[in-house]
Amino acid sequence: MDLEAEFTTEPFLAERHGEPPEHATRAKQAALDAGLDTTFGPLGTTVRAEDEILLAALPEIVRAAMRGGATRVTLRLNVLPAQEVPARHGLASALEQLLGEVAAELGGDLADLTRADKQRAVRLLEERGAFSLRKSVPAVAEALGVTRFTVYNYLNREDT
Structure with missing residues (x-):
């Protein structure tokens, strides 16, 4: 089964020179390092993967955010219906x-x-x-x- 997780890290800091806070970039990098399909945005990061891969990666993503200065990580996890799972080619x-x-x-x-x-x-x-x-x-x-x-x-x- 495919899952989608959206997580936000706090505190929300004013962007300096267009750069996101360190806790957000560390969490994103942990997701990328885990091989997750990652979309990084100003209000949160969304990752998609098969359930076993995504669930195994979440602890390291949270640890990375906390090491980067996050005081809170909020997570939303959804099972993707078959029609929402993108084709993996083309x-x-x-x-x-x-x-x-x-x-x-x-x-x-x-x-x-x-x-x-x-x-x-x-x-x-x-x-x-x-x-x-x-x-x-x-x-x-x-x-x-x-x-x-x-x-x-x-x-x-x-x-x-």
Whole structure:
């Protein structure tokens, strides 16, 4: 069975120069070291894996966060229904196709777009389901020439 765990580490510290706190980066690194499919965001980290792999990795993730200065780790654990478990192949090419479509629609290389057009690109990708694909945020950030945190900010931005 596949599981998804989302964990947050506290205290929430104001980001300095766009850098997350050490306890968050240590927890993320422990998840990556365990080979987990990891999505790192400003409000938490999500990991997905088979139950035995994920459950075995959680103690080290928590220890890493605490060693990095966390005073609290909050964990949410879910069993993924079969229809939510992503296929383990072909997703990279699907994301590449979506990135190519959006680049063509916006008239150029995504990294060369203005800030407003990059925000529009993220909205278009979200509408088309790009962020449901594995490792999509880092790939989109690389294509846009921005950080993952910037992509998350664009995703959380409310249009006014």
